[in-house]
Structures are given as structure tokens and as C-alpha cells.
Amino acid sequence: MVSPCSPHIVIIGAGFGGLQTAVSLGGTSAQVTLIDRYNYHTFIPLLYQVATATLEPEWIAVPIQSHLRRWTNVHFLQGIVEQIDYGEQRIITDQTTLKYDYLVLSTGSQTHFRGVPGAQKYAFPLRTLTDAIALKHHLLQCIEEASQTPDPDLRRSLLTFTLVGGGATGVEMAGALVELCRRAWPKDYPFLRQQPVRLLIVQSGAELLPEFRQPLRTYTYKRLMNLGVEVQVNTKVTAVYPTHLVLDTGVHIPCTTTIWTTGVTVMLPQGQTLPQTAQGKIWVLPSLQLQQYPEVYAIGDIVQLPNQSVTGLAPVAVQQGTHAACNLRRQLKGYTPQPFRYFHKGRLAMIGCFLGVGQIGPLLIRGLMGWLLCLVVHWIYVPGYRSRLIILLTWLQSFMTGNKLAQQQLMKVRSPSTSTIQSPS
Amino acid sequence: MVSPCSPHIVIIGAGFGGLQTAVSLGGTSAQVTLIDRYNYHTFIPLLYQVATATLEPEWIAVPIQSHLRRWTNVHFLQGIVEQIDYGEQRIITDQTTLKYDYLVLSTGSQTHFRGVPGAQKYAFPLRTLTDAIALKHHLLQCIEEASQTPDPDLRRSLLTFTLVGGGATGVEMAGALVELCRRAWPKDYPFLRQQPVRLLIVQSGAELLPEFRQPLRTYTYKRLMNLGVEVQVNTKVTAVYPTHLVLDTGVHIPCTTTIWTTGVTVMLPQGQTLPQTAQGKIWVLPSLQLQQYPEVYAIGDIVQLPNQSVTGLAPVAVQQGTHAACNLRRQLKGYTPQPFRYFHKGRLAMIGCFLGVGQIGPLLIRGLMGWLLCLVVHWIYVPGYRSRLIILLTWLQSFMTGNKLAQQQLMKVRSPSTSTIQSPS
Numbered sequence: 001m002v003s004p005c006s007p008h009i010v011i012i013g014a015g016f017g018g019l020q021t022a023v024s025l026g027g028t029s030a031q032v033t034l035i036d037r038y039n040y041h042t043f044i045p046l047l048y049q050v051a052t053a054t055l056e057p058e059w060i061a062v063p064i065q066s067h068l069r070r071w072t073n074v075h076f077l078q079g080i081v082e083q084i085d086y087g088e089q090r091i092i093t094d095q096t097t098l099k100y101d102y103l104v105l106s107t108g109s110q111t112h113f114r115g116v117p118g119a120q121k122y123a124f125p126l127r128t129l130t131d132a133i134a135l136k137h138h139l140l141q142c143i144e145e146a147s148q149t150p151d152p153d154l155r156r157s158l159l160t161f162t163l164v165g166g167g168a169t170g171v172e173m174a175g176a177l178v179e180l181c182r183r184a185w186p187k188d189y190p191f192l193r194q195q196p197v198r199l200l201i202v203q204s205g206a207e208l209l210p211e212f213r214q215p216l217r218t219y220t221y222k223r224l225m226n227l228g229v230e231v232q233v234n235t236k237v238t239a240v241y242p243t244h245l246v247l248d249t250g251v252h253i254p255c256t257t258t259i260w261t262t263g264v265t266v267m268l269p270q271g272q273t274l275p276q277t278a279q280g281k282i283w284v285l286p287s288l289q290l291q292q293y294p295e296v297y298a299i300g301d302i303v304q305l306p307n308q309s310v311t312g313l314a315p316v317a318v319q320q321g322t323h324a325a326c327n328l329r330r331q332l333k334g335y336t337p338q339p340f341r342y343f344h345k346g347r348l349a350m351i352g353c354f355l356g357v358g359q360i361g362p363l364l365i366r367g368l369m370g371w372l373l374c375l376v377v378h379w380i381y382v383p384g385y386r387s388r389l390i391i392l393l394t395w396l397q398s399f400m401t402g403n404k405l406a407q408q409q410l411m412k413v414r415s416p417s418t419s420t421i422q423s424p425s
Numbered sequence: 426m427v428s429p430c431s432p433h434i435v436i437i438g439a440g441f442g443g444l445q446t447a448v449s450l451g452g453t454s455a456q457v458t459l460i461d462r463y464n465y466h467t468f469i470p471l472l473y474q475v476a477t478a479t480l481e482p483e484w485i486a487v488p489i490q491s492h493l494r495r496w497t498n499v500h501f502l503q504g505i506v507e508q509i510d511y512g513e514q515r516i517i518t519d520q521t522t523l524k525y526d527y528l529v530l531s532t533g534s535q536t537h538f539r540g541v542p543g544a545q546k547y548a549f550p551l552r553t554l555t556d557a558i559a560l561k562h563h564l565l566q567c568i569e570e571a572s573q574t575p576d577p578d579l580r581r582s583l584l585t586f587t588l589v590g591g592g593a594t595g596v597e598m599a600g601a602l603v604e605l606c607r608r609a610w611p612k613d614y615p616f617l618r619q620q621p622v623r624l625l626i627v628q629s630g631a632e633l634l635p636e637f638r639q640p641l642r643t644y645t646y647k648r649l650m651n652l653g654v655e656v657q658v659n660t661k662v663t664a665v666y667p668t669h670l671v672l673d674t675g676v677h678i679p680c681t682t683t684i685w686t687t688g689v690t691v692m693l694p695q696g697q698t699l700p701q702t703a704q705g706k707i708w709v710l711p712s713l714q715l716q717q718y719p720e721v722y723a724i725g726d727i728v729q730l731p732n733q734s735v736t737g738l739a740p741v742a743v744q745q746g747t748h749a750a751c752n753l754r755r756q757l758k759g760y761t762p763q764p765f766r767y768f769h770k771g772r773l774a775m776i777g778c779f780l781g782v783g784q785i786g787p788l789l790i791r792g793l794m795g796w797l798l799c800l801v802v803h804w805i806y807v808p809g810y811r812s813r814l815i816i817l818l819t820w821l822q823s824f825m826t827g828n829k830l831a832q833q834q835l836m837k838v839r840s841p842s843t844s845t846i847q848s849p850s
Contacts (some may be wrong), residue, residue: 028686037566038570038834039832039833039834040832040833040834041837053488056481057481057835058481058483058833058835059829061833061835062833063832065613065832066612066613066828066832069612076575079573095570095573096573129835130835133835140464144464144503145520148504148520148521149503183437187491187494188491188494189490200734282679302479347714386818386822386830391814393811393814397811400454402525403491405811406483407464407465407488407491408464408465408482408484408486408487408488409463409464410465410483410485410486410554410555410558
């Protein structure tokens, strides 16, 4: 597929950064190969809506092959990269071996449970579409079992949902769970009108949404309290069990659903040792190149830039993807790569129940305006006009009726051996 | 949940028959409990379109709980029925034990591989949504591996698709595979323009679509041949292996995808022995009641009526569901149940590529008219206006562009241990 005369650029990982790099290199003279283990790109900002049965998983999953079809110089390869030899410029996947002239590492990160006993086994992460689908199945299973069990203790445990981490994901998931438990489920499970659900955010830091400015943090905290969400700050989870969890205050909370939204660790294939931070991020030059291997770029979650602390957000990865592609085009023409500068557009977070917060430059937005802005911005960035149309119609119907429209437990059969407590698959 | 004064009717199985019975009993004085192991009802006639990535699985999966919400006397219970005591009028599920006054058995059937070695392990059935999703993943995996492998023999095997059974499902699936392999995939996998795909129908009988009249059978055979589908009649598959299958003629066919569309067996929970036919179907009275237990009705695939041979089709199950509900209402009022008579509306089958066949009374329809009629009739019967809207838009886009829009392999991670050949999960 690769013509011998044109340089071969390999991109590993089709997240926001990798896909953007591939798209930005479309139409150039280079042969580009994008590798990912999944055959789709996930629009991660709306994962929590898949987990709470608002959206169907396919609508935020973009088939990569079709997405890249219009550029004949960009190819997609489904596979798992097992090893990279930076010296020999060679990649070994589970299917084949590839040589590259230039390489873009955009392998991303995964949930890190920080060694908390039981967390890996019993807590639900929320970083991939598979995570979101597994969590949705578990939530539907909990409510169904709560409606059937005659045991009040078990029912209370099945109706307690704990969110570990008070960042944007934790807050958004909490709000979405409020909508699910107060508005949607009581229509199908009338017993919920008598039996309240318990929602809990456990935050190790002193405040929710630490990356937002003070007034918005206070606003979010108050609104969540009004919605009935318990918030425990300066608290850590020390152990997770199938039917309860333990806090560092010594308190035991009966709870069958622990959602883990904090802590990430870098994912990198095997290969020569690269200079990494204590958190495992790769030190790169301001141009996003590796010092030892100037033909290798790294972007997204896995990167540590000198004198810039950019967080693991989608806009950062997208801007770095565009920049890496730009620098690669410069390199191909014999020019020097330029340093990357992040343009900070602002931050938004959904609280749910028609509330949201946002900060754009000096401007602080809260309430219905924040909620609307958050929806509109996410909606604009969803890839594909077809998904956008379906999501818009679904949101309209969902907000008007309060119904959750994606409650099917596909791929999940209740087998006779199913115990009350489901561990994440 | 069941008030002690009103009679309790339990329906087992939420297929076409069971769901129709529950809906027809909505608003009556009886307490109705519908049990199914899945929390959704599947619109089986469009399963082949899920398997070939035209439709997303959620659109033909109706959440039962929400579907029944408007009737306060009808409850849904997710669970697996393990045993029925017809004498004591008691049902044991994996979660609980229920007493009933009246019972409707609509447990349906499952694929029967007729003891062909390897079929259970390596052939793909197509009777549930889980089957359809697993088959879709396998097909996408085959084309991806075929695009990567340097071995021409393996590539040929990966690009050979065999359909066992020449009934409506086999024919519809063959046509949908032609569309996928000739129209949709070559856009993403240009090598397919040089390397043709092999499609094969193996039919044990003398003709395709034996339930249709002669001119339509001949028409279907000719059209499929024109589309490049090989049809082997009077032939049986005697063994299925991961990379090939064996016919009773002794021929070995290299083939990694064997789709099993023939042979069904009745599914019944444990309990007292009921009078059954050699095929396992339950003998019922003309009123659909069991002779020994007049409070028990049986409907759908599992039923054998005296002097009536009705096949395992959705319209039969729906009409029997309505009739069972009607007879139950009569019984509750002290009237005698009436005998069931099937009203035969006609039969339709899609060949694909804008071709279809149909017979309505003496009228025979073929070609574009048959295709359109088949689409329209299926579309009308899809439950839920929202699914209907989305399916209509998807079909329009799919027919105009030839694209398959549901190619995401959700829930399927390529792990390093994945071998070339996937066994159905």
C-alpha cells in the first residue's frame, strides 16, 4: 500500500489527537497509516450520556475506515501495537510488522485505580465506550433487582451510587444520575417514588471542579446539594467491595455501584526507554518531538511539555494533532518544526437538570445558560451530520418527556448463575 | 404488586406472541406479569440488517418496561424461568417464585444444529439480537483480516460466506451480503474490486423458498445466480471447521463464515411432561389451551394445533397472542374460549439489491415492487415511531449512497490473543 518513494507516517491511536493528525495529513504526499485496536473513534465527552441511557453508543462511535475514506493517502489498520523499535523505526502489531519514516504517538491513557483494594475488580471506570455500556447494563440491572428483592438492606445498597472523583466527569455523571433516578425511572418503577435513591460524590481534594474558578466551584457544590447529591470532600475511598465501600474516615457505605472517574495512567507500547515524568508522561520538545528521535512526535494525554502544564482534555489533543501534522509537513519540506502553543478557549461542565457552568476568558457562566452552552458546544463537535441530527432529536424528546430512550441491555444475557452483584466485565 | 382479589395471569416470553398477549390484556381487571430474560423485545424480521451493518441494534430492540408503561395492570419482570409446576400453578425463576391463575407459554424456539459436527461451535445462528451483533463483528473482522493477510488461501477463506438453509432468512441474508460486499465495502477496502467475494447458499431441499409458489422460487433462484450467489440444492453440510466446511457430496469449501439459518427446536422450562410432537411442539386444543391444564395457553413457535399446520412466523404468533388474550377475557367472564383460526395475509421475502418477492392471496409480486412492499410492510410493523423515523432515514441514505452506517464493532476488543478465526461468542 505504501509507495516506496513517499515517506511513511504511522499514527498510533485514533483518539482526538491521532484522528486529527490523520485528517490533517490527508491529501499530502506522505503515505499515512493510522492504527487502533478498535475500528471506531469515540466522542468521549458524551460517554456519561451513554452510561445513563440517554444516547445510544453507536451515535458517539465514528467508524474510522469510512471517516478517512475521502483521503486516498490515509489508511486505517485495525490492530494492537505490541512493540516499537525507535532505533530501527519499526512497529510490531499483533498482525504485522511496519516500518515508518515518521511516527506520531497518541496512545492515550487509561483509568488508574491507585492500588485501592477491590477498585479494579468492583468499581466501574468511564473512559471507553465499552466502560459506558458495561456501566449502563449494571445500572439497569441494579434498578431491576431493587424492584424485585424483598430485602430492604440489599435494596438500599442497590440504590446507592457513589462517584469517586469530583472533577467534570464526576459532576456530569452525578447530574445525569439525578435525572435518571428522579425523572426517568419512576415512570417504569413506581416504587422509586417512595424509596429515594442515594447519590454520593467522594472527592479527595477540598473542592469540586478544582480546574474551574472559585465562584463556579461554590455554585456547583450548592446546586448538587439542592439536587440531593451528597458531597464528601477531603475524603478518599480506601476499599471497594461488591456490596459496600470504605472511606478513609472509617465509614462503611452500603453501595453496589462505585463509579471511578479519577486517576489516569499513560498507555505506551513496549520499546526503548523514553524520558518520562513521575506520572509516566513523556517529556517532549516544544515542537512535540522526542529529543532523541526527532522523527517521533507525541501528543495528547501522554505528553509533558516543558514550561506548559496542559491537562488531558480533548481540545488540547486536537490542537496538538493539528500542530504535529503541520510540523510533519514542514519536516517533509525541509523546514524546522515550530513550537506548540495551546490556545485556551475556555472550559465547560454540565451539572444536569438544566444547569451547567462555564468559564470563557474572564467570563463566568452558570445555570441554564451554562447548560445550553455545554450542550451546543458538544453537539457541534460530534462528528458526522447524521449523528448530530439523531442526537438533537433524542435530546429534544428526552428533555421534553424525561424519558431515557436507550434502556436496552444488548449483549447482556441474564444467565441463571448471575449473582446479585455484577462485577464489571 | 398483585392484589389478592384479581386473577394473576403470567406470560412467559416477550417475543411477538407474548408481548401481543400482554398488550391485549392491558386495561383489564386481571393482574398481568410478563417475564423475559432480556429487558427488550426484538423485531426479528430485520435481524439480517443488523448483521450486515445497515441498522443499529437498538432500533429493533424495544425496551419492554417502557413499552408496557401505559397499562398499570401489566408488569414486566426480568428473569429466567427455571421450572413450572403446572399442578401447583407455580413458576420458579432465578430471582423469585410466582403463583399464577392463568399462564401463557410463549417461550419460542432456538437454532437446532441437527448434530452436525462443529456447527454449534463454529457456525453463526441468526435468531437473536446477540446472534446478529456477533455475526456483524465477525464479518467486519473477516474483511479487515482479509485486507491485511499476505496469504492468498487465507484471504479466499475469509472472503467466502456460506449460508446453510435456503428459506427466507438465508435468501435475505445472501442479498444483504451481496450489497455489503459489492457496494459498501469496496469503498473502504479497494482491494475487493480485484478480489471477488464468494457467496454460497447450501439448501437441503430441492428449491429455495419452499414455502413460496413455484414462479417465485424460480425467479428468486435466477436473480440470486445473476447477483453472483452460488446455490447448491439437495445438498447438506456435514461438518463445520474454523477454516472450512464439508458437504455431503464430499466437497471441502474453504470458508471462515458459516451462517446457520435452518432448523429450530422448542424451548420449554422444566416441568410436568406435556404432550409433544416428534419435533417437540406442544399439542394444544383449537382454543390454544392445553388439554390437561385449561388455565394454560401456549402460542407461537412452540405450538402444534390439530388439523392446522401454521409455521413459525411473526404474524402467526401475533394473531395467537391476540386470540389467547381474547379467550382469557372470555374465561374471566365465565364464557367458553373460542377456537383459533389463522388469517393468512400473505408472504414476503427480500432478495436484496432492490429485488423482492411476495404472494398475497392469488397475487404474485416480484422485482422492485416486491422489494418496496417488503420494506414498507416491515417498516410499518417496527414498534415505536422514533425507531421508524430513524430506520426510514437510514434506509434512504443507505440506498442512495450504498454506505453501511453501523460498522462500529462495539463491545469487541481485539485482544493480542485473538486468533485469525473467531468462534461465535
